[in-house]
Amino acid sequence: MIARILLSLVLLTSPASAQEAVARFGNGEAPFTIRSTTDIAILRPALEAFAERRPDLAITYEQWGSSALHVNESGACDGDVPSADVVLSSAVHLMVSLVNRGCARPYVSDLTRALPANRRWRDEIWGVTQEPAVMIYNTDSISGEDVPLSRFELLDLMRQRPDLLYGRIATYDIEASGLGYLFAYVDSLEATTFGSLLEGLARTDAIATCCSAEIIEGVSKGDYLIAYNVLGSYVENASPPNVGTILPQDYTLFLSRGYMIPEDAANPTAAEEFLDFILSEQGQAILVSVGLIYSNDPAEDGVIQSARRSVPLALPLLVALDATTERQFLARWTAAFEQVSAP
Incomplete structure (x- = not known):
C-alpha cells in the first residue's frame, strides 16, 4: 500500500528557520530528516517509493534555498543547530566545502563505487543526478533563425535585436543563488x-x-523572452507548452546534485539506504522519469560528447569560495553592468 503522505507547504517567516517548505512521508516512528534544494514535487516519487521500502520511518523532507541550506548545515556542523540525516544540494561547491571541513560521514557500497570519479569525492559526497544548464525561450515570440543554439548565437541576437530583448532576458542572481x-x-x-x-x-x-520556477514562469508568460543558465530538470518538470529548451552547442554544463550524510546524522543507516536506493536501478529510473537524469545519448539530447562539461565534485570547486576570488568575481559582474549602464 502506498505510504500515506502528510504534505504541508508552509512558508516560514522566522529568520532562524529558512525552509521554503516541508513535507512528511510515511507513518513510521523512526525519524529521518532530509534537507534538500530539490523541489518536493520533483523528488516525491522517490520519497514515496523509499517510504514503502522502509515503513518504520517517519520521513521529514525540508526544501531549502541553496545558500540558506549551506548556512544552516555549517551551523549543524559546528553543533549550533540539529543536524539532518541527509543533505542534498545543487550548489555542489558549497557541499564540497562542508565535506572539506569534516562535516560528513564516509560510506562505501557497490553502488557508490560504480559512480564515475567526477561524481564522488572521499566517499563522503556523491553526485546522484545528471542535469544540464540550459537556455530557454518563449516560442510565441522567438522562432526559426532567431532561436540561439549556442552562446555565440545568443550574443549575435542580443546585438542584432536589442529592441526585442531589452529588459526581457533573465538569469540567476549570482549573489542570492548559490547555484x-x-x-x-x-x-x-x-x-x-x-x-x-x-x-x-x-x-x-x-x-x-x-x-x-520564477524564471520559467516569466518566460512562459512572456515577461522574459529568453533565460540563460536555467537548470534543465526544472524546465522539464514544469513543461510549459510555449517554452523551448536549448542545450547550448558550444558546450553544455551538466550538474550532479551532491548527496552528503552529515557527521552528526541521527539516522545514518537510513541515509545510507536512501543513497543506495536512489543509485539503484529502480531509483535511477525514477530520477529519469522526473527529469533529474538526462540522457547520455547524443541522438536523444543533441549534445555531442565533446560539448559536455561536467561540474566535478572535487577540491578545485573550493576556489570559487575563496573570499578574494568571490569578491573579485562579484565585482567583475557588477562593474560590467555599471559600465554599460552608465550614461
Whole structure:
C-alpha cells in the first residue's frame, strides 16, 4: 500500500528557520530528516517509493534555498543547530566545502563505487543526478533563425535585436543563488564568450532573480523572452507548452546534485539506504522519469560528447569560495553592468 503522505507547504517567516517548505512521508516512528534544494514535487516519487521500502520511518523532507541550506548545515556542523540525516544540494561547491571541513560521514557500497570519479569525492559526497544548464525561450515570440543554439548565437541576437530583448532576458542572481554563482563561475572558466556575454546581458538590462520556477514562469508568460543558465530538470518538470529548451552547442554544463550524510546524522543507516536506493536501478529510473537524469545519448539530447562539461565534485570547486576570488568575481559582474549602464 502506498505510504500515506502528510504534505504541508508552509512558508516560514522566522529568520532562524529558512525552509521554503516541508513535507512528511510515511507513518513510521523512526525519524529521518532530509534537507534538500530539490523541489518536493520533483523528488516525491522517490520519497514515496523509499517510504514503502522502509515503513518504520517517519520521513521529514525540508526544501531549502541553496545558500540558506549551506548556512544552516555549517551551523549543524559546528553543533549550533540539529543536524539532518541527509543533505542534498545543487550548489555542489558549497557541499564540497562542508565535506572539506569534516562535516560528513564516509560510506562505501557497490553502488557508490560504480559512480564515475567526477561524481564522488572521499566517499563522503556523491553526485546522484545528471542535469544540464540550459537556455530557454518563449516560442510565441522567438522562432526559426532567431532561436540561439549556442552562446555565440545568443550574443549575435542580443546585438542584432536589442529592441526585442531589452529588459526581457533573465538569469540567476549570482549573489542570492548559490547555484547561479556556481554556473556563472564555471562559465568564466569554460567560455571564451564570458566577458562578451556578461556585457551583453548588462546592455540588454537582463533581469537577475533567485529562482528557477520564477524564471520559467516569466518566460512562459512572456515577461522574459529568453533565460540563460536555467537548470534543465526544472524546465522539464514544469513543461510549459510555449517554452523551448536549448542545450547550448558550444558546450553544455551538466550538474550532479551532491548527496552528503552529515557527521552528526541521527539516522545514518537510513541515509545510507536512501543513497543506495536512489543509485539503484529502480531509483535511477525514477530520477529519469522526473527529469533529474538526462540522457547520455547524443541522438536523444543533441549534445555531442565533446560539448559536455561536467561540474566535478572535487577540491578545485573550493576556489570559487575563496573570499578574494568571490569578491573579485562579484565585482567583475557588477562593474560590467555599471559600465554599460552608465550614461
